[in-house]
Amino acid sequence: MLNDSAALRHVLDQVEVVAPTDATVLVLGETGTGKELIARAIHDASGRHDRPFIKVNAAAIPSGLLESELFGHERGAFTSAIAQRIGRFELADGGTLFLDEVGEIPLELQPKLLRVLQEHEFERLGGTRTITVDVRMIAATNRDLAGMVGAGCFRDDLFYRLNVFPIAIPPLRERAEDIDALVDHFVGHFARRLNRRIDVIPSETRKALRQHPWPGNVRELENVIQRAVILSQSGRLALPPLRIESPIRPTQDEAETLDSIERAAIARALEQTSWVVGGPRGAAARLGLKRTTLQSMMKRFGLPLPRERTDDVSRVAG
Numbered sequence: 169m170l171n172d173s174a175a176l177r178h179v180l181d182q183v184e185v186v187a188p189t190d191a192t193v194l195v196l197g198e199t200g201t202g203k204e205l206i207a208r209a210i211h212d213a214s215g216r217h218d219r220p221f222i223k224v225n226a227a228a229i230p231s232g233l234l235e236s237e238l239f240g241h242e243r244g245a246f247t248s249a250i251a252q253r254i255g256r257f258e259l260a261d262g263g264t265l266f267l268d269e270v271g272e273i274p275l276e277l278q279p280k281l282l283r284v285l286q287e288h289e290f291e292r293l294g295g296t297r298t299i300t301v302d303v304r305m306i307a308a309t310n311r312d313l314a315g316m317v318g319a320g321c322f323r324d325d326l327f328y329r330l331n332v333f334p335i336a337i338p339p340l341r342e343r344a345e346d347i348d349a350l351v352d353h354f355v356g357h358f359a360r361r362l363n364r365r366i367d368v369i370p371s372e373t374r375k376a377l378r379q380h381p382w383p384g385n386v387r388e389l390e391n392v393i394q395r396a397v398i399l400s401q402s403g404r405l406a407l408p409p410l411r412i413e414s415p416i417r418p419t420q421d422e423a424e425t426l427d428s429i430e431r432a433a434i435a436r437a438l439e440q441t442s443w444v445v446g447g448p449r450g451a452a453a454r455l456g457l458k459r460t461t462l463q464s465m466m467k468r469f470g471l472p473l474p475r476e477r478t479d480d481v482s483r484v485a486g
């Protein structure tokens with residue numbers, strides 16, 4: 169992680185201090201500032217580094233599926249729960265759970281999250297057996313959680329429990345000293361990947377990059393450099409015009425795997441179609457997939473398959 173600025177070095181000092189403890193960490197920062205990178209750095213520097221690092225993005229999962237995603241479900245827990253499913257907390261046992269976009273956790277699920285943080289225990293959805301786990305939690309958000317508490321959409325007890333050790337990553341425009349090194353790093357990276365030679369970064373290009381306000385932070389810089397490397401033919405870095413674009417939506421996290429993006433898209437289409445898979449108004453048609461293809465993808469991603477169409481119709485009607 170590049171860190172020429174005092175601000176980022178301070179962040180990394182905090183990482184070093186907190187990593188070996190089991191304290192819950194709340195990583196705060198605008199989109200693209202490196203929250204996920206920091207979460208991984210904490211895990212890697214902790215005694216749990218050879219245990220799983222499990223990531224859940226609360227914004228990418230429909231709220232109705234989030235409880236099962238985090239805590240798992242027993243067979244028959246709900247109409248379409250045809251098999252038992254292990255949740256992310258169980259998968260993270262002994263390791264770290266990175267809960268991204270924690271501000272998106274619905275109010276009704278927050279007590280269960282608080283309980284697993286405090287008591288290390290929970291029940292699977294539809295289950296009666298209490299499961300105990302040893303999980304270190306790192307949460308992240310680009311939202312103002314304290315403000316959400318004030319507005320009544322985030323529980324104060326959960327907020328205090330998460331806010332034990334907050335780490336705030338400043339936006340890139342407040343640490344312009346980091347820009348030069350990041351530019352060199354990304355130019356080298358994309359030149360190698362695209363098989364291009366870039367020998368010269370003109371000084372006026374560097375100046376423009378240092379002065380841009382970067383609302384999408386490091387991720388935006390990374391994308392701009394990628395585009396620049398593609399456009400550069402003569403060995404000189406050719407900068408595309410720098411516009412002030414609206415920040416990239418955090419749910420379109422490019423660091424996410426293709427699988428998780430597909431899974432989120434499928435889950436969203438299913439929610440929008442009330443879990444109707446086939447037919448002209450079903451999720452398969454909406455996604456441009458064959459019904460059987462969608463069904464096998466749902467199976468692969470552990471999304472519950474509706475038992476039968478009539479079931480769905482009654483759910484829609486009810």
Ligand SMILES: Nc1ncnc2c1ncn2[C@@H]1O[C@H](COP(=O)(O)OP(=O)(O)OP(=O)(O)O)[C@@H](O)[C@H]1O
Pocket residue numbers: 169170171197198199200201202203204205206310386387390417418419421423
């Ligand atoms: N200091 C840094 N050095 C090198 N690369 C960095 C640094 N900070 C961020 N990056 C890169 O910038 C990109 C965005 O980082 P990351 O995904 O961690 O941001 P984020 O805060 O989680 O964003 P979002 O809120 O959109 O999810 C990644 O490709 C990451 O590798």
Ligand SMILES: [Mg+2]
Pocket residue numbers: 203204268421
């Ligand atoms: Mg992120």
